[in-house]
Amino acid sequence: MIPTGEAVRRRSPMSSLKDAGHLFRFAGLFVVAFLVFLLIRGYVVPKTFGQYGHYRGAAIGEIAARQVKFAGHETCEGCHSDIADTKTKGKHAHVNCEACHGALAMHAADPTSMTPVKPDTAVLCARCHTASAAKPKAFPQVDPPDHSGGAPCQTCHNPHNPAFDAGPAAAPAAGGTK
Amino acid sequence: MTMTRRHLLILLPAAAVAWKYVEAGTPEDAPNYQMTEHWWSMLIDIPKCIGCGNCVRACATENDVPEGYFRTWVERYHVSDWHMTTPEVISPDGGKEGFPVAKEDEGKYFFVPKMCNQCADSPCTQVCPVGATFVSPDGVVLVDQKYCLGCGYCVQACPYGCRYLHPTKHVADKCTLCYHRITKGLTTACCEACPTGARKLADLKNPNDPIHEFLKAHAVQVLKPQMATGAKVFYNGLDGSVR
Numbered sequence: 001m002i003p004t005g006e007a008v009r010r011r012s013p014m015s016s017l018k019d020a021g022h023l024f025r026f027a028g029l030f031v032v033a034f035l036v037f038l039l040i041r042g043y044v045v046p047k048t049f050g051q052y053g054h055y056r057g058a059a060i061g062e063i064a065a066r067q068v069k070f071a072g073h074e075t076c077e078g079c080h081s082d083i084a085d086t087k088t089k090g091k092h093a094h095v096n097c098e099a100c101h102g103a104l105a106m107h108a109a110d111p112t113s114m115t116p117v118k119p120d121t122a123v124l125c126a127r128c129h130t131a132s133a134a135k136p137k138a139f140p141q142v143d144p145p146d147h148s149g150g151a152p153c154q155t156c157h158n159p160h161n162p163a164f165d166a167g168p169a170a171a172p173a174a175g176g177t178k
Numbered sequence: 179m180t181m182t183r184r185h186l187l188i189l190l191p192a193a194a195v196a197w198k199y200v201e202a203g204t205p206e207d208a209p210n211y212q213m214t215e216h217w218w219s220m221l222i223d224i225p226k227c228i229g230c231g232n233c234v235r236a237c238a239t240e241n242d243v244p245e246g247y248f249r250t251w252v253e254r255y256h257v258s259d260w261h262m263t264t265p266e267v268i269s270p271d272g273g274k275e276g277f278p279v280a281k282e283d284e285g286k287y288f289f290v291p292k293m294c295n296q297c298a299d300s301p302c303t304q305v306c307p308v309g310a311t312f313v314s315p316d317g318v319v320l321v322d323q324k325y326c327l328g329c330g331y332c333v334q335a336c337p338y339g340c341r342y343l344h345p346t347k348h349v350a351d352k353c354t355l356c357y358h359r360i361t362k363g364l365t366t367a368c369c370e371a372c373p374t375g376a377r378k379l380a381d382l383k384n385p386n387d388p389i390h391e392f393l394k395a396h397a398v399q400v401l402k403p404q405m406a407t408g409a410k411v412f413y414n415g416l417d418g419s420v421r
Contacts, residue, residue: 031188032187032188032191035188035191035192036191038191038192039191039194042194046325049309052312052314052315053312053313054309054312055309055310055311055312055322055325056309056322056324056325059312059320059322059324059325060213060314060320060357062322062324063320063354063357063358064211064357064358064361064362065358066241066357066358067358068240068358068359068362068364069239069240069367070236070239070240070359070364070367070370070371072359072364072365072370073370092373094373094374094375095373096370096371096373098236098370098371099232099236099370099371099372099373100373102239103236103239103240103367127230127231127232127276128228128230128373130276130279131279132229132277132279132280133279133280133281133282133283133287134229134254134256134277134280134287134288134289135228135229135287136225136226136227136228139228139374
């Protein structure tokens with residue numbers, strides 16, 4: 001029988017919930033499930049996720065902590081100031097040390113741990129200075145066999161100050177010395 | 179209020195969750211480096227590039243880039259007078275060992291070093307389903323390799339082809355703008371190794387950075403500006419035939 005308006009009005013709020021126990025149990029289940037969800041989420045979502053955005057904030061620090069292999073020319077110049085002085089006078093002033101000598105952070109950290117190998121000028125210089133129509137016209141270019149007949153470049157040029165009248169390199173220094 | 183069994187059951191997991199966050203604490207910031215003070219970009223001066231491949235080799239050394247994959251590479255364009263919009267582009271082994279000698283020919287040649295454009299509105303970060311790639315607060319697009327699934331969506335989304343799946347780690351890999359170097363005050367490996375200064379790392383948030391004067395005084399472009407990626411690798415002297 002559908003209760004009349006009067007019958008509904010007579011019921012107190014509590015009595016209308018008398019038969020709703022199963023709903024409360026269901027709601028309780030939802031609350032527990034939500035808390036379990038939060039608990040699992042707390043464990044599986046990395047601690048720093050969302051610190052800066054929708055990603056793991058700690059990843060930034062991990063990437064920043066990777067090993068440096070090129071020491072940087074300021075580091076080189078700290079010890080090899082004589083070479084730095086020679087370089088500043090010539091056309092190679094802005095060619096950084098490791099552009100030719102390769103990555104040497106290991107050498108910078110402990111000079112005795114590794115001795116850099118001197119580059120072969122016949123290969124090294126040709127990489128940049130071999131004539132090609134593709135290169136900018138103002139860039140100094142030569143045809144190596146025609147220019148030197150196969151002789152190593154440092155016979156006539158000092159790689160640290162390559163102008164012809166600056167003279168050739170001094171006797172190659174032993175690696176690792178100043 | 180008395181603690182009933184019901185209250186305890188509700189409170190215990192809640193307290194456990196709260197404790198997880200207390201435990202997490204605040205991550206330690208890198209000393210002397212404030213991410214919010216930088217907004218990194220790069221300037222590439224095309225008329226200065228001689229195609230020596232120093233940058234490609236330096237990048238591979240610094241970042242252990244696997245053989246046959248590139249975080250940066252150099253392309254050589256040959257644009258003939260007759261085919262301005264269909265240039266001939268070569269990049270043998272990414273330009274790692276330089277380029278074959280070009281004989282004097284009609285038309286023009288130039289080199290275009292390419293790399294991740296560190297987009298501010300990056301398409302690659304938007305498609306990542308797990309939040310493994312992102313734009314850092316200092317403007318560098320990075321990959322969290324511990325979180326990456328290797329689905330390759332980002333590789334496909336990058337309009338510049340700057341990403342690859344690492345052949346042994348099976349996760350996305352890309353140029354980090356030498357993040358481990360620039361946060362220590364060094365320049366990137368490619369800039370360090372460039373003999374002609376064709377590449378320059380630039381910090382747009384640093385008012386004393388020469389980039390500001392350069393951008394004012396030169397006609398500078400970014401690649402594919404129509405894609406509105408907010409690319410931050412600026413090219414000086416870029417030819418219209420470059421895609």
